[in-house]
Amino acid sequence: MTNPPLLTPADVTLLMVDQQAGLAFGVGSIDRQMLVNNVIALARTAKTFQLPVVVSTSASKVYSGPLMPSIRSVLGDVPSLERRNMNAWEDQAVRDEIEKTGRRKLLVSGLLTEACVSFPVLSALADGYEVSVVADTCGGITPESHALALRRMEAAGATMTSWLQVLLELQRDWTRKETYDGARAIVEGHAGGYGIGLAYARDMIHPV
Template sequence: MLLLDPARTHLVVIDVQARLMPAIFDGARVLANARRLVAIAGLLDIPVLLTEHNPAGLGGTVPELADSGPVIAKMSFDACGDPDFVAALPDDDEELVLCGCEAHVCLGQTALGLMSLGRRVIVVQDAVGSRSPESKAVALRRLERHGAEIVTTEMVAFEWLRSAEHPQFRAVLNLIK
């Protein structure tokens, strides 16, 4: 199926960390969209998994997202290099929607690692950041060339809902506006 299936989706939030976010270009927008995705996932009972890269150096996940789901601390840029992350992944047929930082480092390498494991990877471009816009743009082009789907927060929200008749439609719409 080409549309996202909310019954088979996992949201993966990569390294949205307190000391990193101030350095991210348009970081407030990236964080706002990551928060929207996490909130929508909560409304729709979609599981969330978070990573933190070198939390001793970069701090923990930003407080707004810290309690969103299990957190995997890692040192490898590609989270797939950490056995705890791989063990926490859902079944092979689950779609993995990724947001976070940095597009050209940890998020990018994790997306490539997941695709090398045969996973369907969806990257939410307006909820992904890098320190420079050029790095983000190049990373997104590379990921798309290698098979990642590039979408927006609204695309994810409305694909998860499927219909204006969904019981959570109004609540999700309020988060999008």
């Protein structure tokens, strides 16, 4: 199987599933603070590159809580589509929003990897979508069950990626001025040592 072509801002939609505190409490596959950092970076990336974003939540009134406020502050007025089914792909409102974009490539981020991430990914693949799972913005109950869910999705045809790879793939050329400032700010704010290095280069290294 050949690898899909590189993502461009014009051809991809971001689906964010159940990024809610009540579910984040159960995450054991990644440090929760790092998980939130990564999800915020991905949300900022989507806004910088003007990607359509579809947000779905579940049990927000009785267990999981709303979309985490730090993520909501980035996404602004993007609506949260509440559903009952674990599989967002089986929720008509979610499907309608994705289909409205007219795009056949999906980025998927969510909680928990074992169910509410893997189920819609497997279903979207079966319906002919190209799906990239932003694995470091997903969390599972244990490292082992998270890894097994990623393996299952990859075996079915999904591509595994990270938020930083998504950002760099969409930017690709640092001379693209329209997204340069936004992309660089995200890297500096969320990419650890790489971001520190970019900030250092900006502030300390000057042409002779």
